Structures are given as structure tokens and as C-alpha cells.
Amino acid sequence: SQKIEQNSEALNIQEGKTATLTCNYTNYSPAYLQWYRQDPGRGPVFLLLIRENEKEKRKERLKVTFDTTLKQSLFHITASQPADSATYLCALDVSPGGSYIPTFGRGTSLIVHP
């Protein structure tokens, strides 16, 4: 069955450094991959979407890469700030029937220390 893997251990980094989060998947080839941010007690908020034919997407301090050969997406936050501390979720369509309904990973917690 399809699996989406995000590091369950929190990522701790110093302010100003680049944070890199990983989303790995197995089996199927998704048509797209999304990244969301979730703060405690709140619903996820969309950040970026990258499609299967795109290698990289940028938005301000955020960058997403999508390697369909490695079956991996990397999410980078440059010049990280304490306000970037949150849980980051990846979501991708893994349904073999072609419904394109996304499945979410369990998320990785990012803690940026001042």
C-alpha cells in the first residue's frame, strides 16, 4: 500500500539557518504534491503546490523540490525565523483509481530557536 513518510522527530534549528524537511513516498506516482503548515489548535494552511512535471517551485523564502525518481520532495525555508515554528505536512494523490484525492503525511515539527 502507498506510504507517505515524514520525519516524526522534530527538527530543531537556529534562527537564520535553512530548514529542510523531507517527504518520501512509495509505490505510486503522484500527479502533484502540496505542502501545508499547521499551528497548534488550528487547521492546516496551504503553502505550495508542485506538479509532477516540475522540478522546483519557489515562493518568497520557501522552496520545494520534487524528485519523481527518488520519490521524494524537499521543503526548504531559508533565513528561518522563530515564527516559522510549526508542523509542516505534505500531501499527495496516491489513489490508484485516478481520483487525485490527496493523502496527508503525518507531518514534521519545526522548531526555530532565536
Add this chain to the structure above:
Amino acid sequence: NAGVTQTPKFRVLKTGQSMTLLCAQDMNHEYMYWYRQDPGMGLRLIHYSVGEGTTAKGEVPDGYNVSRLKKQNFLLGLESAAPSQTSVYFCASSYGVKDTQYFGPGTRLTVL
């Protein structure tokens, strides 16, 4: 423009009781989703709808029913609540299936 709203925000039920969670969106989105989020389990899809009058099962549909009588509303029902349904429930909507999902603030449900 309120986005996605959920009612209620909190609820405590006894085992066997029933309740309905209401989700409303004002963005004219076709797709609507119900998720549950448990510690260490991430977001899991319960049911979804691809348009008014349609519903489909997600990853964990057992014990839940849904209805989408109006495009802007998506209802999640628990007919006979069980402690295993204690969770935080999120509703989301999107224009198309590959588009951004907009989430509501969540409903924290406890079943005793």
C-alpha cells in the same frame, strides 16, 4: 468572506449518542472533505464530496455518514458515538481536486 466555518468548536458526547458536525464554505468550491486528526496519526480522510448531492468514502469512513444537500454545506454525522471517535475533526474545501484545500478551524470531539 468567512472561508470555511465549522460548528460546533467543542463537544462532549457519551457513548452511543449521536451528533452532526456542520461545515460551511462561501467560496463556491465543488470539493469538500472531512478529516480526523489524532496524535501521531496525521490527517485521515473520512468522506469527501465532489459536488452537490454526491459523497464518497475516504480512508476511515466506518461509523460516520455524510450529506451534501447544498453546495456550500457538508454535514458529518455520528449515529452512535464510540470512544474511538474522540478526535479533532477538520473540514476542508477546494475548487478542484488538485487545488489548494482551505481548512476550517476544527471541532474537538470527546466521547466518554
